Each structure stands twice: as C-alpha cells, then as structure tokens.
Amino acid sequence: MHLHRIQLKRIKSLAASIPRSLFHLRVQTRAFNVHHDTISLRLASRNYLRTRKFLLMFYNTGSVLVIFGMFTAxxxxxxxxxxxxxSTFLRVTAPDTSASLLKRAVEVTTRATTYSRVTHAVNPIIPGLTVPLKHLPLILLSLCISQIMHESGHAITAAIHRIPMLAAGASMTFMFPAAFVTLPSARVEELSSLDRLRVVTSGCFHNLTLWLILLAAGWSGIGQRILLVGYEDVFTRGLIVAHVEADSPLSMHLPVGSFLTTLDDLPLHSSRDAWSTYLLEPNPAVYKQGWCVDVSRLNGEHGTCCCVDTDSSTSSSCFVSFESTIEEYCTDPVPILSKMQNRCDSSTSCLESQSCIKPREDRDILRITVNNEGAGTEDERIVLWSGPRYEVWEQVQTTHLAPRFGIIPLGLPLVFADFFQYLKLTNLSLYLFNSLPLPALDGSQLLIILLEIVFTKWSHTPSTMIDIEALRTRGSRSYERRVQQVLRTFVLIGTCTLLGSCVMLGIIEWMIV
Structure with missing residues (x-):
C-alpha cells in the first residue's frame, strides 16, 4: 500500500490543488518556506558550525541504519x-479431520498444533479483521504523526545543504493520510552522492529514531508515571473492568467499574500479568481448596463420569475428589462453584455425609470473583464462565488504574496504551517499508545512490560538471550506466515480485482458513 511519496519534481503552481477525484484530496502550502529558509541560513553561518557538524554526523549514522533497514526489509x-x-501448503494438504468441529474449536486445536511452527515476519493491520474496527481513528492518527515525523527529516537535511523547500502539504487517498515536502530536483541532483544519501534516508531515519524513543519511554515507564497524576494504581486490590463487548454474555454480569479479585483460586494481584497468563496459557485450573458436597447429590460411580458423553444438553459436569483424581463424580456445577463457603482441604474437613471435590482439569469452567464496590468481601460474588478461558480475555478488558476524579474516563489508559503501540508500529513500519527498493519510495532513490557510489567509487560530481566531463569520458561511463540500470531494474522487479507474492499468498491463506 502506497502511503508516502517524496516529490522531487518541479511544480508550476504552489497553490492548493483542486482534487481530481473524491478518492484523492491534496493540499499544499508555502507557509513553511520562510521558516525553512531561516533555518538554512543559520546552519550556514559560523555561529552554528558545531550544530551543523553534529547534524551531519547524526544523519550520516542514519544513512547507515537506513541501508541496513533496506536489507532487513x-x-x-x-x-x-x-x-x-x-503455511498455505500445509493448509491445502492437511487432512480435513475437524470438519465437524465448531469454528472456535478449529482455531484452538488445529492452529495451535498443526501450524504452531509457522510464523510470519510481517502481519498486516486491517481494522475489523486483524484489529478491532474501533482502533481505526488511533491508527490514522498515529499514521499522520509518523508521516509528519518522516517529512521533517527531509526538510531538515534539505536545510542543512541549502536546498529551498518549494512547498509542503498533505493528501488523503480513500481514508489514508499522507504528507509530503516538495524540493527542487535540480538542486538535489547537484549534491554529492553522500549529501543526497542524507536527504533521501533522513525520513526513514526519523521514523527509526522516534521508534527508539518510544521504546525507551515504554521501558522507563514514564507514561505510567504521567497517568498516575490522574489515576490511582489499585493493583493490590485487583483489576477493574474497563470494557466488555456488547454482545458478550459477560456484559450482564461484569459491569464496567467492578473489581475482579480472583480467577478460580488465583489472586489477580499475584503478578502484573496474572490476568493474561491465566486466561491465555493452557495450564490446569488453580484450586487451592475444594467444596464440601453431600454424597447424595453426586451421581455416577467411582471411576466413571456421566460427562464422558458429548451431549451438551445436560447441565452436569465432571468433578473429582480433591484428594484423589481417580474418584470421579457428576453433578450440577452451578450450586457448588457459585458459593464461597463450604471450602475444604480434604474430606475430613467436611461432614460424614459429604465429600471434598473439585472440577476435573479438562472441564472448561472458570470462576470469576467480582466485587462491585471494590472493598470488603461481603459484596463479593462469583460469576461462572463455561467455555475456553481465552474467550474471556477477548471479550473483557481490564485495567489496574482507577480515576482519582469522577470526570476522568476509566478507559483512557487503555486508549493511551493502544495508541502508544500503534505509534511504535507505524514508525517501525514506515522505516522498513519506505526503505524497500520499490518505485515511488525512498528505497528506489537509495538504490540509485548506492549503485552510483559503488560504480563511481565515491567520485560523483555536480550535475553542472557532468555534462562537460561526459564529452570526454562518454565511452567509459556508458557501460557503467547500463550496468547500473540493469541491476536497478532487476532489484526493483524482484522486490515488487516478493511484495506481490506475499499479498497474493496472504489473501489465499485468509480465504482457505
């Protein structure tokens, strides 16, 4: 997808352009030209000589990193x-042994086993398919910021080399925003190979720099400290329900703002990632105690269980003795697991007519302890979930930050966290994607300069002198130009083929899932 383009062509008109189509809107301005010229004059003066040398070293480092990024991409x-x-070959040739399973069952079993070894280096962000549709505004905002950061790199390096900026602007293709700066191509071509290398690679380098800054900010926890100004960390008390999917059955039982204290018998304050770890990892349920139940209520015989059948019409579930998993029972789990009393460590803790039991490990039953007020155990209640635990993680969002003031939104930290992740991802994506040797991207200009440096051995001269020298050395340089053109065409076609193959195979894989 083409989201960015540097225009290095002369333009006749710098006024706001009239859109040719409703699907492509474009506006440009010369309002920033004066500021660009001011910065360029200051960097050329002796007072800013050290600053200019530092910037040259800074963008020299960036050129090396962007070249590395091109090969990495x-x-x-x-x-x-x-x-x-x-993965496509495995999906096409794998036997269809799960045709009778539900869709979620296919995702849990088949993908986790057959395709667990297949990983993709690049995964697309498609709102509504790979990410929630409600994240679209965050994605577009992060894309706008990332592209402004990208174009600022080209503007700064142009100012360093005394190249005027003709215009700056933005465009909108369908719903995808893009930014651009327009530089005079003749002035750019007059630069040496190294100077042009700085101008071309500075945009990608700015994206890489911002990505590294965001990584450092996330590692230092500065965003968490800023949020603590208006929020209180309630991790020691549990987690707060920040959002529940509207079509989820849990929306009626887990109101937004309620406290969640335990999952089964695992306290949520035991670790920062207890919620995700317990719901996503296929570990046995944690039961520190069992329940005392009258033996008369336990159907079935020792060593057997009525739940071996796959009949979903029955409300019974399998239980085992807390002391020995060999003893199996079958009974209705709701009256037992919904109570917080009658807990036991062994059958000796119960009455003579009772037995200490717990759910069998293969039963998909999850106990969620909820506290609507967030304080005291007298208001706690149990919500039972029957089904895969990962579905709870998908349908319920939690946070450990509670607003200090009523006017502050509860879900703001989650929005901030999502935007932070998208901003990191868009900057890294622009750094890698724009460094690809593809037409209309920075990578194509980078490839031309690299081939020029390799074949001319760093001896590129300004274009005003090339015409004079070409009259004398036309025979020796024509062969080099042909080799460069062949190599450039080969690399461009090869990269386009790789990108097209990835898109086509991705569509095929998505269609056969």
Missing amino acids: VALLVWTMVSLLS
Whole structure:
C-alpha cells in the first residue's frame, strides 16, 4: 500500500490543488518556506558550525541504519513469502479431520498444533479483521504523526545543504493520510552522492529514531508515571473492568467499574500479568481448596463420569475428589462453584455425609470473583464462565488504574496504551517499508545512490560538471550506466515480485482458513 511519496519534481503552481477525484484530496502550502529558509541560513553561518557538524554526523549514522533497514526489509519479505508458502501448503494438504468441529474449536486445536511452527515476519493491520474496527481513528492518527515525523527529516537535511523547500502539504487517498515536502530536483541532483544519501534516508531515519524513543519511554515507564497524576494504581486490590463487548454474555454480569479479585483460586494481584497468563496459557485450573458436597447429590460411580458423553444438553459436569483424581463424580456445577463457603482441604474437613471435590482439569469452567464496590468481601460474588478461558480475555478488558476524579474516563489508559503501540508500529513500519527498493519510495532513490557510489567509487560530481566531463569520458561511463540500470531494474522487479507474492499468498491463506 502506497502511503508516502517524496516529490522531487518541479511544480508550476504552489497553490492548493483542486482534487481530481473524491478518492484523492491534496493540499499544499508555502507557509513553511520562510521558516525553512531561516533555518538554512543559520546552519550556514559560523555561529552554528558545531550544530551543523553534529547534524551531519547524526544523519550520516542514519544513512547507515537506513541501508541496513533496506536489507532487513527485503529479508523480512523473503521470510514472509517462505512462511506463507509453507503455511498455505500445509493448509491445502492437511487432512480435513475437524470438519465437524465448531469454528472456535478449529482455531484452538488445529492452529495451535498443526501450524504452531509457522510464523510470519510481517502481519498486516486491517481494522475489523486483524484489529478491532474501533482502533481505526488511533491508527490514522498515529499514521499522520509518523508521516509528519518522516517529512521533517527531509526538510531538515534539505536545510542543512541549502536546498529551498518549494512547498509542503498533505493528501488523503480513500481514508489514508499522507504528507509530503516538495524540493527542487535540480538542486538535489547537484549534491554529492553522500549529501543526497542524507536527504533521501533522513525520513526513514526519523521514523527509526522516534521508534527508539518510544521504546525507551515504554521501558522507563514514564507514561505510567504521567497517568498516575490522574489515576490511582489499585493493583493490590485487583483489576477493574474497563470494557466488555456488547454482545458478550459477560456484559450482564461484569459491569464496567467492578473489581475482579480472583480467577478460580488465583489472586489477580499475584503478578502484573496474572490476568493474561491465566486466561491465555493452557495450564490446569488453580484450586487451592475444594467444596464440601453431600454424597447424595453426586451421581455416577467411582471411576466413571456421566460427562464422558458429548451431549451438551445436560447441565452436569465432571468433578473429582480433591484428594484423589481417580474418584470421579457428576453433578450440577452451578450450586457448588457459585458459593464461597463450604471450602475444604480434604474430606475430613467436611461432614460424614459429604465429600471434598473439585472440577476435573479438562472441564472448561472458570470462576470469576467480582466485587462491585471494590472493598470488603461481603459484596463479593462469583460469576461462572463455561467455555475456553481465552474467550474471556477477548471479550473483557481490564485495567489496574482507577480515576482519582469522577470526570476522568476509566478507559483512557487503555486508549493511551493502544495508541502508544500503534505509534511504535507505524514508525517501525514506515522505516522498513519506505526503505524497500520499490518505485515511488525512498528505497528506489537509495538504490540509485548506492549503485552510483559503488560504480563511481565515491567520485560523483555536480550535475553542472557532468555534462562537460561526459564529452570526454562518454565511452567509459556508458557501460557503467547500463550496468547500473540493469541491476536497478532487476532489484526493483524482484522486490515488487516478493511484495506481490506475499499479498497474493496472504489473501489465499485468509480465504482457505
């Protein structure tokens, strides 16, 4: 998808352009040209000589990192194509042994086993398919910020090399925003190969720099400290329900703002990632105690269980003795698991007519302890969930930050966290994607400069002198130009083929899932 383009062509009109189509809107302005010229004059003066030298070293480092990013991006494309080929082959040739299973069952069993070894280096972000549709505004906002950061790199390096900026602007294709700066191509071509390398790679380097800054900010926890100004960390008390999917059965039982204290018998304050770990990892349920139940209520005989049948019409579930898993029973789990009393460590803790039991490990029953007020155990109640635990993680969002003031939204930290992740991802994506040797991207200009440096051995001269020298050395340089053109065409076609193959295989894999 083409989201960015640097325009290095002369333009006749710098006024706001009239859109040719409703699907493509474009506006540009010369309001920033004066500020750009001011920065360029200051960097050329002796008072800012050290600043200019520092910026040259800074963007020299960026050029090296963007060259590395170009090779890395191509390697990721190759890896993605190979992984897509292998996964598509496995899906097409795998026997259809799960035709009678439900869709969720196929996702849990087949994907977790057959395709667990297949990983893709690149996964697309598609609102409504791979990410929630409600995240679309966050994605577009992060994309706008990332592209402004990208274009600022080209503007700054142009100012360093005394190249005027003709215009700056933004465009909208369908719903995807893009930014651009327009530079005079003749002035750019007059630069040496290294200077042009700085101008071309500075945009990707800015995206990489912002990504590294965001990584450092996340590692330092500065965002958490800022949020604590208006929020209180209630991790020691449990987690707060921040959002529940509207079509989820849990929406009636887990109101927004209620406290969740335990999952089964696991306290949620035991670790920061207890919620995700317990719901996503296929570990046995944690039961520190059992329940005392009258033996007369336990149907079935020792060593057997009525729940071996797959009949979903019955409300009974399998239980085992808390002391020995060999003893199995079958009974209705709701009257037992919904109570917080009658807990036991062994049958000796119960009455003579009772037995200490717990749910069998293969039963998909989850106990969620809820406290609507967030304080005291007298208001606690139990919500039972029957089904895979990961579905609770998908349908319920929790947070450990409670607003200090009533006017502050409860879900703001989650929105901030999502936006932070998308901002990191868009900057990393622009750094890698724009460094690819593809037409209309920075990578194509980067490829031209690299081939020029390799074949001319760093001896590129300004374009005003090339015409004079070409009259004398036309025979020796024509062969080099042909080799460069052949190599450039080969790399561009190869990269386009890789990208097209990844898109086509991704669509095929999505259709056969």
